[in-house]
Amino acid sequence: MKKSMIAIILLLGLVVYGGYDLLQKSSQEAGRQSRADVANLETGTQKGQLAPDFSLTDLNGKQVSLADYAGKKVLVNFWATWCPPCRVEMPHMQKFYEDYKTKDVVIVGVNLTPTEKNRSVVQDFIQEQQLTFPIVLDQEGEVSQAYKVVAYPTTYFLDADGVIREKFQGAINYDVMEKVLRGMN
Incomplete structure (x- = not known):
């Protein structure tokens, strides 16, 4: 037995x-x-599609490409200094970036430069808001056109493979960012 x-x-x-x-x-x-x-996957601007790659310069003239962040979750945020909802959203973006930058999450702020008075307005805004996440200048508006941005701000959430998982038109806050990020895991 x-x-x-x-x-x-x-x-x-x-x-x-x-x-x-x-x-x-x-x-x-x-x-x-x-x-x-x-x-x-097809490249496009809808959920489930690969986000279009782009390469723009930051305020220091350094080329920054979306492909630079392959393997990371990326928030691509289209904004302008004169946009009240963008101004409200920026402290939430900065806090989220600070809290998650060590967890393979990055925010790329795409400034809608053709809508600005000049570049110094953008630089002053970044200093005033103490923004430390990557910010690039869409000087010709080509990237905002490729992403079909019609409202400001607009934020795309990309997973680590560069696939669009969520899109928001209008300001979002820290809690919304965190909720979307949790849903992407």
């Missing part, structure tokens, strides 16, 4: 281990398949 119990326990252990091993292998293959699926 004792040998039978040991054999049953041993057999159960092997079955459980086999099931665990099978689950591990299938989840690894599903991960590989999802990366392949991402490569086949």
Whole structure:
């Protein structure tokens, strides 16, 4: 009887281990398949599409590309200094950036430069608001056109693969950012 119990326990252990091993292998293959699926996604501005890549300069003349943040979750925020909802939103953006920058999350602020009086207004606003996240200048308006921005601010949430997971037109706050980020995990 004792040998039978040991054999049953041993057999159960092997079955459980086999099931665990099978689950591990299938989840690894599903991960590989999802990366392949991402490569086949259409580029666009709708949820579930790959976000259009762009390359713009920051106020120091340094080229910044969306591709620079591959593997990170990215909030792409289109804004202007004269826009009241943008001004209200910026402290929330800064706090969110500070809290999550070490967790592979970045905010890229895309200034709608053609709508500004001049570049110094943008620089003054950044200093006044003490913004430290990357801010680039859409001097020709090409990126805002590619992203079909019609309201200010507009924020796109991209997952680590560059897929659009959420889009907001109008100001959002810290709680909304956190809720969307939690939903992306």
